[in-house]
Amino acid sequence: MRVLGIEGTAWCASAALYDAETDSVLIESNPYEPDSGGIHPREAAEHMSEAIPEVVDAVLTAAEEDHGPDAIDAVAFSRGPGLGPCLRTVATAARSLAGALDVPLVGVNHMVAHLEIGRHRSGFENPVCLNASGANAHLLGYHDGRYRVLGETMDAGVGNAIDKFTRHVGWDHPGGPKVEAAARRYAAGSDGPGDLLDLPYVVKGMDFSFSGISSAANDASDDGVPVEEICFSLQEHVFAMLTEVSERALSLTGADELVLGGGVAQNDRLREMLASMCAARGAEFHAPEPRFLRDNAGMIAVLGAKMTAAGDTLSIPESAIDPNFRPDQVPVTWRSDGSVARGRAPGASDGTDADRRGAEATVEIVAVGEGGDGSGGGDRSGAAADRRVIKRRVRKAYRHPELDRALRRDRTVAEARLTSEARRAGVPTPLVYDVDVPEATLTLQHVGDRDLAAALDGGTERAASVGRHLARLHDAGIVHGDPTTRNVRVGSGGSDGRSTVATDGPTDDDRTSLIDFGLAYHTGHVEDHAMDLHVFEGSVRATASDPDPLIEAFEAGYAAVGDDDVLARLRDVEGRGRYR
Numbered sequence: 001m002r003v004l005g006i007e008g009t010a011w012c013a014s015a016a017l018y019d020a021e022t023d024s025v026l027i028e029s030n031p032y033e034p035d036s037g038g039i040h041p042r043e044a045a046e047h048m049s050e051a052i053p054e055v056v057d058a059v060l061t062a063a064e065e066d067h068g069p070d071a072i073d074a075v076a077f078s079r080g081p082g083l084g085p086c087l088r089t090v091a092t093a094a095r096s097l098a099g100a101l102d103v104p105l106v107g108v109n110h111m112v113a114h115l116e117i118g119r120h121r122s123g124f125e126n127p128v129c130l131n132a133s134g135a136n137a138h139l140l141g142y143h144d145g146r147y148r149v150l151g152e153t154m155d156a157g158v159g160n161a162i163d164k165f166t167r168h169v170g171w172d173h174p175g176g177p178k179v180e181a182a183a184r185r186y187a188a189g190s191d192g193p194g195d196l197l198d199l200p201y202v203v204k205g206m207d208f209s210f211s212g213i214s215s216a217a218n219d220a221s222d223d224g225v226p227v228e229e230i231c232f233s234l235q236e237h238v239f240a241m242l243t244e245v246s247e248r249a250l251s252l253t254g255a256d257e258l259v260l261g262g263g264v265a266q267n268d269r270l271r272e273m274l275a276s277m278c279a280a281r282g283a284e285f286h287a288p289e290p291r292f293l294r295d296n297a298g299m300i301a302v303l304g305a306k307m308t309a310a311g312d313t314l315s316i317p318e319s320a321i322d323p324n325f326r327p328d329q330v331p332v333t334w335r336s337d338g339s340v341a342r343g344r345a346p347g348a349s350d351g352t353d354a355d356r357r358g359a360e361a362t363v364e365i366v367a368v369g370e371g372g373d374g375s376g377g378g379d380r381s382g383a384a385a386d387r388r389v390i391k392r393r394v395r396k397a398y399r400h401p402e403l404d405r406a407l408r409r410d411r412t413v414a415e416a417r418l419t420s421e422a423r424r425a426g427v428p429t430p431l432v433y434d435v436d437v438p439e440a441t442l443t444l445q446h447v448g449d450r451d452l453a454a455a456l457d458g459g460t461e462r463a464a465s466v467g468r469h470l471a472r473l474h475d476a477g478i479v480h481g482d483p484t485t486r487n488v489r490v491g492s493g494g495s496d497g498r499s500t501v502a503t504d505g506p507t508d509d510d511r512t513s514l515i516d517f518g519l520a521y522h523t524g525h526v527e528d529h530a531m532d533l534h535v536f537e538g539s540v541r542a543t544a545s546d547p548d549p550l551i552e553a554f555e556a557g558y559a560a561v562g563d564d565d566v567l568a569r570l571r572d573v574e575g576r577g578r579y580r
C-alpha cells in the first residue's frame with residue numbers, strides 16, 4: 001500500500017509518500033518563516049494555500065514516475081489540532097486529491113501521528129509516549145482502545161514556552177534551536193556543570209506548567225542576566241520537568257519503553273536526559289530521526305496507511321477539521337488490544353513486594369524490634385507489627401546537580417511536614433519517625449498491604465474513601481500534588497502497633513491511606529484542589545479496566561465531605577482545550 005500524506009497544521013506545508021511494502025518515506029516540506037514575531041495565523045494560512053499544492057505535486061509526480069497512474073492507494077491529512085485556517089486549506093486539498101484519484105480519504109490526528117511514528121520506527125509494542133511539540137506537551141499511553149492522556153501541560157506547549165522567551169529577547173522564530181545553541185555555548189564555557197538560575201519548576205503528578213518559567217526567564221533577561229545563561233537554565237528546568245513526568249508515567253504504568261516525538265524532540269539535551277533516565281531504570285528509549293520529529297507529512301502518511309488498512313477512512317461529509325482535536329478522542333482502530341499498564345518493567349511492582357522503587361525514591365521495608373518479619377509480603381491486619389519504610393530520594397543523574405539537590409531536599413522536608421499535618425487533619429497517613437534532610441531520607445510507618453493501583457477492580461468503596469481523604473486534606477488547606485493510585489495504600493492502616501488515625505472504610509480491605517507527600521503544599525485555591533482530583537482520575541483512567549464506577553464513587557466521596565466548587569472546577573479543567 002502507498003499513502004500520500006498532507007500536513008499543514010501551523011507552520012510546515014508538507015506532503016509525503018509512504019510505501020508500506022518497502023517501509024520507505026519520501027517527504028517534501030516547505031516551512032513558513034515569519035518575518036518577525038511568532039506564527040501569524042493569517043500569514044500561515046496564505047503560506048499553506050501557496051505551498052501545499054507545490055509539495056503535493058512534487059510527491060505525486062515522484063510517485064507516478066515510479067509506480068504509474070495508480071501509485072496512490074489513499075490520501076491522509078492532518079485533521080487537527082492546529083490553526084483553523086491552515087487546517088481548512090489542507091483538508092480542501094486532501095478532499096479534492098482523494099476525489100481526483102478516486103481513493104479513500106483518511107483523517108489523522110496530528111498529535112497521535114507524532115507518537116505513532118516513534119512506535120513505528122522503534123518497533124515498541126506498548127510504550128509510554130512523550131510528545132514535546134510546539135503547541136502541545138503530552139504524556140500518552142494506550143489503554144483499552146484509546147491513547148490516554150497520562151499527563152500534559154496545564155498552559156503552554158513546550159516549544160511555545162521556549163519561543164515566548166526568544167521573542168522577548170528579539171530572536172527569530174523558531175527559538176528552540178537558538179536556545180539549544182546558546183545553552184551549549186554556555187555549558188562549554190563553564191567550569192563544571194554550569195551555574196543554574198533559580199527558575200520555577202512546576203510538576204503536579206504527571207501534569208506540568210510552563211507559564212511561570214517563561215515569565216521568570218523574561219524577567220531575568222530584563223534584569224541583565226546574560227542570555228546564554230538563561231537559555232541554559234531554561235533548558236535544564238523545562239527538560240528535567242518533562243523527564244521527571246515521563247519517569248513517573250513509566251513507574252505508574254509499569255511500562256518499560258518510552259518514545260519521544262514533536263519538534264522539541266530534536267533537542268539533544270532533552271534526548272540525553274530521557275535516555276539517561278531510561279537507562280537508569282532499565283527501560284528502552286527511542287526518538288526517531290529529526291525529519292520525523294518536527295511537523296512533517298511522513299508521520300501523517302505512515303499513520304494514514306495503518307488506518308487505511310484498518311478500514312478507518314472518511315466520507316466527505318465526515319471529514320470536517322477540528323482545531324482542538326485531542327489525542328484521547330481518537331478511536332484507535334489500527335492496534336490490537338493491549339495496554340501500556342500491562343507491560344510490567346523489571347523492578348516495577350504492584351505494591352506488594354518487599355523493596356520497591358517509585359519514580360523518585362527507593363523504598364526499603366525494615367523490621368524493627370519483635371514481631372516484624374520484614375518480608376513485606378502481604379501483611380494481614382495486625383499480623384506483622386513493627387515494620388518501617390525507609391524512603392530515600394535518590395540522585396537523578398539526568399538533572400543538573402544543583403537542581404537535583406534542591407528538589408530532593410525540598411521534597412523531603414515537604415513530605416515530612418505535610419504527611420504529619422495531613423494526619424492531624426484526620427487524613428490517614430503514615431507516622432513520620434525520622435527525617436534526614438542531607439541524605440533526603442525519611443523513616444515512615446509502614447501502612448496498608450498493597451497499592452490502590454493493584455486493588456482497583458471492584459474498589460468503589462476504596463475510591464470513595466480516597467475522595468473523602470482528599471476533601472479533608474483540602475479543607476485543611478493542603479493539596480497532595482501527586483495523588484495517583486500508586487500513592488494510595490490499601491488494607492489495614494498502620495501495622496506497627498502504634499495508634500493510627502481511624503480509617504473510615506467499612507472493612508479493613510476498603511481502608512486507604514495517602515502516602516508520598518513530596519509534592520504537597522499549602523493552598524486554598526479551588527484550581528489547585530481541582531488539579532488533585534484531576535490527577536487522581538487520570539491515574540485511574542490510565543490503569544483501571546472499568547474506570548467509570550470508580551471515578552463516580554471517588555467524586556461522591558469527595559462531595560460528601562468537601563466543597564462542590566472544587567468538583568465544578570474539575571469539569572472546567574477537563575473541558576479546557578490546551579491548544580493555543
Ligand SMILES: C[C@@H](O)[C@H](NC(=O)OP(=O)(O)OC[C@H]1O[C@@H](n2cnc3c(N)ncnc32)[C@H](O)[C@@H]1O)C(=O)O
Nearest residue numbers: 009010133134135136159174176177263264267294295
Ligand atoms: C499542532 C501543530 O501545529 C503543532 N506543531 C508544532 O508545534 O510544530 P513542531 O514541529 O512539532 O514543533 C515546533 C517547535 O519545536 C521547537 N524546536 C525545534 N527545534 C528545537 C530544538 N533543537 N530545541 C528546542 N526546541 C526546538 C521550535 O522552537 C518550535 O517551538 C504541534 O505539534 O503542537
Ligand SMILES: Nc1ncnc2c1ncn2[C@@H]1O[C@H](COP(=O)(O)OP(=O)(O)OP(=O)(O)O)[C@@H](O)[C@H]1O
Nearest residue numbers: 351358359360361363389430444445446447486516
Ligand atoms: N509508608 C509506606 N507504607 C507502605 N508502603 C509504602 C510506604 N511508602 C512507600 N511505600 C511503597 O513504595 C512505593 C513508592 O513510594 P513513594 O510513592 O513514596 O515513592 P516515589 O518514588 O515518590 O513514588 P512516585 O513519585 O512514583 O509516586 C509506593 O507506591 C508504595 O508501594
Ligand SMILES: [Fe+2]
Nearest residue numbers: 133262263295
Ligand atoms: Fe506538531
